[in-house]
Amino acid sequence: MTGSGIVDVAIVGAGAAGLATAIFTCRLDSGVTVALLDGATKPGAKILVSGGSRCNVTNTTVTEADFQGGRRAIIRRILRAFPVPDTIAFFDEIGVPLHEEAGGKLFPDSHRSRDVLDALLREAAARGTPVQTGHRVHAIERTADGFRLTTSQGPLAARAVVLATGGRSLPKSGSDGAGLDMAGALGHTIVPTTPALVPMVLAPGAEAIHERLSGVALEAELTLRVGGAVTIRLRGALLWTHFGISGPVALDMSRHWLRARLDGHPAALTASFCPGESFDALDARWTRLAAERPKASLHNTLAGFLPASMASVLLDRLALAPDTPLAHLSRDARRRLVHALVEWPLEVTGTRGYAYAEVTAGGVALEEINPSTLESRVCPGLFLVGEVLDVDGRIGGFNFQWAWSSAYVAARGLARRRARHMIASRPPAAGPDDAVS
Ligand SMILES: Cc1cc2nc3c(=O)[nH]c(=O)nc-3n(C[C@H](O)[C@H](O)[C@H](O)COP(=O)(O)OP(=O)(O)OC[C@H]3O[C@@H](n4cnc5c(N)ncnc54)[C@H](O)[C@@H]3O)c2cc1C
Structure with a gap:
């Protein structure tokens, strides 16, 4: 809809947040004209790849504590305006029933992210706002009656603009940070960005164990110390990879490590492979095991704590003979082993x-x-939704919930704004004096 007319609302970006904003805006205000623009030729790339192509749409329990970034009180207010039951009902309405899996994660019953995307695209089109693909927005300027957008398909005038351009993650999907630059040009402060929910790279070399353990997963607890003090501990599945670590706990930790480094603080990360156990408790356990099963080999015993392949690599790295009977394990060797297990x-x-x-x-x-x-x-007149804002959730469906909730609040805001403007532009009602002439 680029050209000489003016639309009420131009939504820039048709990812999760943009699509939902278009749908909610049309549902709340049937007379509104909306242009939904996306630079990509095929919209919704991130929805398609999400949750291992199954799309973890939300979580049974979502609170502000699941997010980092701006003030939690603000995040809470937005989440409460469109909470999880509303998300479940919305997806049910558009033909995507959800079910719960481990960790409270909600997925479509069909297990197909394609169904989530198709349902959103269908509903947006049915409400009169099909995605205009291949419409990259290069600039947004303010005008007397709203905004002028410069797009790859020509100019577009809009009374209000919604920036739903995402952040910088997965730039090949079209979310390359251009929206942040446009928000900055319109006067906004951009909190410096870093990747989040990203695998971490470990130093390579003979000392490292990750290369030898690539593909091995286990339950672990990661501890981040910044300037020597513990700032965060996270527990969950850890996956060793050829470059370092991945898996939910590493992904969740990545933003904390990156933010510490961004702030210029020295950050040190350690892993416990016996989550929840202290050094002293574990040392006592190994002492007991040695007394109870003196002939048991070190490797077999350790394989009761860790995947067997990891037990071998760890013993090798600590220069401890795997067939050592527990009775022959020196105090020093036992303590080195326990230390390796918890830190x-x-x-x-x-x-x-x-x-x-x-x-x-x-x-x-x-x-x-x-x-x-x-x-x-x-x-005024500019609205912002989804990942373009300084909010990032942990793994488990929280980031999409942020997209749905923020989209709803913006749609409500747009409807109120248009109602206000319609009242303001209405000619005054005829008074008694007018009637007499
Ligand atoms: C591999 C992967 C798996 C994920 N899995 C999950 C999951 O299971 N559950 C979960 O909650 N979250 C998941 N996420 C995170 C989730 O996908 C994002 O939080 C969410 O997509 C953000 O939505 P958004 O609409 O704000 O931004 P985006 O999805 O990034 O959409 C932004 C859109 O704006 C368009 N755009 C950008 N700039 C312009 C421009 N200048 N002009 C026109 N269009 C523009 C882009 O093409 C894009 O379509 C995953 C992310 C990835 C990368």
Whole structure:
């Protein structure tokens, strides 16, 4: 719909947040004209790849504590305006019933992210706002009656604009940070961005164990120390890879490590392969095991704690003979082993970057947005939704819930704004004096 007319709302970006904003906007205000633009030729790339192509749409329990970034009170307010039951009902309405899996994660019954995307595209089109693909927006300028968008298909005038351009993660999907630049040009503060939910790279070499363990997964607890003090501990599945670590616990930890480094603080990461056990408790357990089963080999005993392949690599790395009977394990060797089990140093050199990140930490500062409407406080008529904002969730469906909730709040804000403008532009009702002439 680029050309000489003016639309009420131009939505830039047709990912999860943009599609949902288009649908909710048309549902709340049937007379509104909306242009939904996306630079990609095929929209919804991230929905398609999400959740291992199954799309983890949301989680049974979502609170502000599942997110990082801007003020939690603001995040809470937005989540509460469109909570999880509303998400479940919405997807049910558009033909995508959800079911719960481990960790409270909700997936489509069909197990197909394609069905989630198709349902959103169908509903948007049915509401009169099909995605205009191949419409890359290069610039947004303010005008007397709203905004002028410069797109790859020509100019577009709009009374209000919704930035739903995502962050910088998975740039080949079309989310390359251009929306952040446009928000900055319109006066917004951009909290510096880093990848988040991204695999971490460990130092290679003879000392490292990850290369030898690539593909092995286990339950672990990661501890981050910043400037020597513990700042966060996270527990979950850890996956060793040829470059370092991945799996939910490593992905969740990545943003904390990156933010510490961004702030210029020295950050050290360690792993416990016996989550929840202290050094002393584990040392006592090994002492007991040696007394109870003196002839048991070190390797077989350790394989009761870890995957067998990892037990071998760990003993090799600690220069402990795998067939050593427990009775012959010296106090020093036992303590070295226990220390390795509860505080294994992970020499992180970096991450796999935005190309492999599920989300972006940082973005448009939340304080500059009205939390009741998601309208910009610095550029009236501009609304911001989804990942372009300084909010990132942990793994488990939280980032999509942020997209749905923020989309709903923006749609409500847009409807209120249009109602206000319609009242303001209505000619005054005829008074008694007018009637007499
Ligand atoms: C591999 C992977 C798996 C994931 N799995 C899950 C999961 O299971 N559950 C979960 O909750 N989250 C998951 N996420 C995160 C989730 O996909 C994102 O949080 C969510 O897609 C963000 O939605 P968004 O609409 O804000 O941004 P995006 O999905 O990034 O959409 C932004 C859209 O804007 C368009 N665009 C950008 N700039 C312009 C421009 N200048 N002009 C026009 N169009 C533009 C892009 O082409 C894109 O279509 C995953 C992410 C990845 C990468």
